[in-house]
Amino acid sequence: MEFNDLLLDDAQAIEAADAGGMLLATATAGAQVRSASTQLPDVAALPARGEVRSVVICGMGGSGVAGEVLKAVSGPTSPVPVVAHRGYTLPAWVGALDLVIVVSCSGSTEEALALHGEAVRRGCPSAVVASEGSPLALAGIAAGGLVVPVNPGGRQPRANLWALTVPVLQIGAAVGLCSVNADVWERLADLVDAEAMACGPMVSVPENPAKQLAYSLAGTLPLVWGCTPLMAVAALRFQAQCAENADYPVIPGELPEVNHNQVVMFDGAMAAIAPDDIFADRAERAMSLSVVLLRDDAEHDQVMRRARYSRDMAEQRGIGVHELRGAGDDPLERFAQLTARLDMASIYLAVGFGVDPSEIGPITELKERIGS
Template sequence: MTPDPTLLDDVARLRAGDPQDMLGAVASAGAQIRDGLAMVGDLDLGPRPRALVVAGMGGSAASGDVLVAAAGSACPIPLVVHRGPGLPAWVGPEDLVVGLSCSGTTEETLAAVAAAVERKTRLVTIGAPDSPLEIAGAGAPHLAVDAGGRQPRASLWSLATPLLLVGEAVGVTPGARADLAAAATVLDAVAAVNGPAIETSSNRAKELALHLAGGLPVLWGPPGVGATVANRFACQIAENAKQPSMPGVLSEAHHNQIVSFDGPTARADGLRLVVLADDDEPPASVARVEQSQIAAAEAGVPAVLLRGSGPDPVSRLAGLIALVDFASVYLALLGGVDPTPVAAIESLKARLAEADS
């Protein structure tokens, strides 16, 4: 089906295609940060741990990726985002485990928290109040999150805010509270210029959705901000637009995925490249970003470069994430897809629960 670009400038049709208001949920990101900052006071979590392990799944685990990108390559300890049940064998009492679940009921996260309690690791849980997650923590500090009925993927900053403050408390994201306050302002600004009432000609998120419509998105970024946003974009395209994409990290993608530019999908004008980058990149990453665009142009692959800008990594990350989150919803609406339901996930969870019973 050929997308109708006029849809994007028809607010009534956009609203009709988004009955549960995913666009509004995306626009709430700045408020999520401010609410989180108000809810989480000073944290005393003791000395810096040997390693920090973030245990979560799906949209909840995405906040762990935000922590890793915000901490950057200068982080003094290993940061691990663990997506799965239990914990790696090496995790022990010298480490800090943060169990994240927006609902407080995620099976894999509950198993990870149970393992942390059994091994007597330092533990913090973040999620719904009075939930199985809080109970599983067996008295560990619990930072309550009110997602306001939003889907986990639309509650990224409700979870990332307390997680970054945990990171600040143990010395891996110093200055996080101030950076988050700045990021909230950035998120408000992005929402103001990319909302449904802003015409496509002045709306980067709508332009990005049109760039991707009808093709296979190829999403590349250097380690840190760029790669984190590329992976986020892929997940949002899957859950909101119900479409596949191909995320990759530079320069790893130059050792494999770039060959797809020579294949039949590219020749049929099927690939759409988006390169996501940070204003503060080392020279090697700057070169990889530039060469990605050159390679795409030589292969006839339409390409867009998006750069994060702002005074700190959290603000730059937030601005790019907000842009791609809006774009993923507009891409869904262009395809006639309701962005909110995730029937395949819910069906799979139900089958797994039945098999375990």
């Protein structure tokens, strides 16, 4: 399928392609932060600090990203292990000393319901973040645990990142996993609002970093590498966003791990040994690799060196490299600002390929087959 870059500067074409309003839904990130951060959960139902052996955050798809964020944010300071878990069953070691947080935007995800039920049977203290009145929220109330109601606002789970992540981080802070200053939320909201404006559909490609990224990645297989644990979450989310919004493949990873495996692809069948002919027809080019480095001020010194040498090696082989950094004083702010740009880029990738970013046909088909 050919990528039509002319569509990126055609506001009417963008509106027609994005019939489900994914751009508009994605642009509500700042409002989600402000709303969720002012609705503090009643943490009285949670174990006191020092009373849990570990925290296990369960969620699937877009809802599962909240757990990955808490794990990454808590990593440097948490006195207990923090595990982001996906699937139908809890690890065998999880028991009454472990807090289980279950996140589901819809509140009806079968894996989330199964994991919450298992946590209750094992006597685990639990917390639920889910749509108000949903099966998961009602199960959480029946179990006597903390329930944080979420209003999806008609948006799909992947467009509700901050409506889900803010309460999960608040729960994490309440049990002593991390510290999130109250003033971070307003700065974070301002950053993602500004990014939504800078990457909006009316902003032309030369001034729009999200459109530029979509254009550059189209027709390539992007290796998206995070240079800190939190930036690795951004890479993982971008992979999921490109899959769901644009039906497009991305390979995520984290430095230094990717330097022990993925980097070998620089010499593989998809490596670009010679620079592209700028006059060549994009549709006739074979797909080649590209590299996206998600950088951050909090990188380990050795990771900084690895990122620099990885970039040099890729460029020497004719592989396009894109180095992105988020803005903000706090790592969470930088993650939010960069994620906002990547989310918008995934939608413009969909627009250029003529894909409706709201359609998730294979997921719906799978649910129907499983439920039949």
